[in-house]
Amino acid sequence: MKKLLATLLLLGLVGYGLWQVLAENNEKTTGLAIGNAAPDFELKTLDGKSIRLSELQGQKVILNFWATWCPPCRAEMPEMQNFYEKHNKDVEVFAVNLTSQDSRDKVHSFIKENGLTFPVVLDEEGDVLKLYKISPIPTSYIIDSEGIIRHKYVGPMTYDQMVELTESMK
Incomplete structure (x- = not known):
């Protein structure tokens, strides 16, 4: 017994x-490590439209942090626009401008001059910068369709790197 x-x-x-x-x-x-769910946030575009990261779940996302005063960021944006034009059916580009360190006018001029058509949101208080512990810029997180971080890339990415990183995940 x-x-x-x-x-x-x-x-x-x-x-x-x-x-x-x-x-x-x-x-x-939820966290910033590879394999964690990307922390959710909501920011506004220049025209006041609110976008929440979690609204993009169901598609792959390149979450990019940048500023107009950053030379590597400026160099990366044409590559990102080229990638977006060719892959926006499969991957969403979601650019967070560090407006707490930039100005709305400079962001507006930069977007217009460079013909950027992907969503750019403004981190005016620096809350998302702190949430994602961003340093240095540009820094990008590659997020899968389930909202899971699959890659983190520090520095400017080329078109080919964007293709490689997004195609390597589900």
């Missing part, structure tokens, strides 16, 4: 441990 009780207790503990592991694997951990 003691052996039976000990066996049942052991099976119960093993079952509980297995249940805990499965429960943890089914929950998405």
Whole structure:
């Protein structure tokens, strides 16, 4: 009888441990590490339209942090526009301007001069900059269609790098 009780207790503990592991694997951990769900945020475009990152779930996303005063960021934007024009059915480009370190007028002029057509939102208070612990810029997160971070890229990306990083995930 003691052996039976000990066996049942052991099976119960093993079952509980297995249940805990499965429960943890089914929950998405939010954070900045590869494999975590990307932290959600909402910012506005120059024309006042609010966009929430989670609204883009269901498609791949390049989440890019940039500023007009940053030479590598400026060099990356034409590459990003080229990528967006060719891949916007499969991948959304979502650019966060660090407006807390920039001005709305400069952002507006830059977008117009460079013919940017992908969504650009303004981080006027620097909250998303802090949330994503961005330093240096440009920095991009490549997020899969389920909202999971698959890559982090620090520095300016080329068109080919954008293609490679987005095609390497589901």
